[in-house]
Amino acid sequence: MPRILVADDNPLSLRFLADALADAGVEVAEADDGPAAVRLAKERAFDLLLLDARMPGLDGAAALARIRADSGPSRHAIALATTADDSAGTTAALREHGFAAVLPKPLSIDALRAAVASHLRTAAFAVHERPARAARVEDRADEDRADDDALDDEQARRAAGGDQAIVAALRGLLVTELEALPAEVAAMAARDDRPALLERLHRLDASAGFCGVPALVAASARLRGRLGDEDWPGAGMADFLAACDRARERLSG
Structure with a gap:
């Protein structure tokens, strides 16, 4: 079971991302800002870090830099960034700071899971995926x-x-x-x-x-x-x- 750290200062975004990954069989830890993400990464080993680009205290890039510089167990974890600013400049800057990919928000559950599965290079993510908790409903008129x-x-x-x-x-x-x-x-x-x-x-x-x-x-x-x-x-x-x-x-x- 992959371990993923999800950090986002927006409670709604954090809930969405964490629940979407947990429902796919992933062990998820949540952080509501950059400093909390750094603390968790120092304490536990994660396979992947999903960090929001803009957070109080430390933004995603600064948090990743501290995690990489530390001797903690997650210093070599794959890092993906999430951001509501999907401009080319922002994406390029985040890639330069060490993020393997930049995921624009809002993103769908399918896009999130596909990105995580691709970067973890494991079939376990898809194998453990559970069905949706409620049936699809008809489109709005x-x-x-x-x-x-x-x-x-x-x-x-x-x-x-x-x-x-x-x-x-x-x-x-x-x-x-x-x-x-x-x-x-x-x-x-x-x-x-x-x-x-x-x-x-x-x-x-x-x-x-x-x-x-x-x-x-x-x-x-x-x-x-x-x-x-x-x-x-x-x-x-x-x-x-x-x-x-x-x-x-x-x-x-």
């Missing part, structure tokens, strides 16, 4: 897609490998994330902390992608476009939070 705030159920099911139970669980986590978001944004506004807001939007993009909420991804992009303004984007922020509230209602409905 086309007319729903005409609604700009519609949930993209097909995208969410593709990401979850057709497992509706995973979709429901991840969307529940996203509802919790959206409920806490206004207070987080208010704190950032009070100190005009645009870097922190950009990082928060990055995390939200990944969550929305896994859950099939394109309206949130679009609202996040619009707000990022306003952050270069001299003043804090009050009107833009109001529009963004309104979009978040509509998404929360959709997910809770």
Whole structure:
């Protein structure tokens, strides 16, 4: 049974990645930031490290550098990066830092498992794969897609490998994330902390992608476009939070 360390500061992404691998018969350890990933890698031997490129404390590249420099049992483990920024520059930089591959988020369960199996070069991963915990459901009617705030159920099911139970669980986590978001944004506004807001939007993009909420991804992009303004984007922020509230209602409905 392969041992994999999964590190991601986004609780929703961490839950998705860890559950997808565990359901395939992998022994998974979870870390919610870079320093935690480094500590686990020093304590235990892992066959593969799956590290998010952007994490507080230490980003994926810095965490990998510390793991490689240490004498711990995982210093030679294969490393894969996950990132919501799939630009050529980011991918190239992560490869230069020692990652064998870069997996763009959101990614499907099938893509995740295929990448892990390829780099572990073992048949055990596929042999132990278990069936989905819930049957696939029929695609959403086309007319729903005409609604700009519609949930993209097909995208969410593709990401979850057709497992509706995973979709429901991840969307529940996203509802919790959206409920806490206004207070987080208010704190950032009070100190005009645009870097922190950009990082928060990055995390939200990944969550929305896994859950099939394109309206949130679009609202996040619009707000990022306003952050270069001299003043804090009050009107833009109001529009963004309104979009978040509509998404929360959709997910809770």
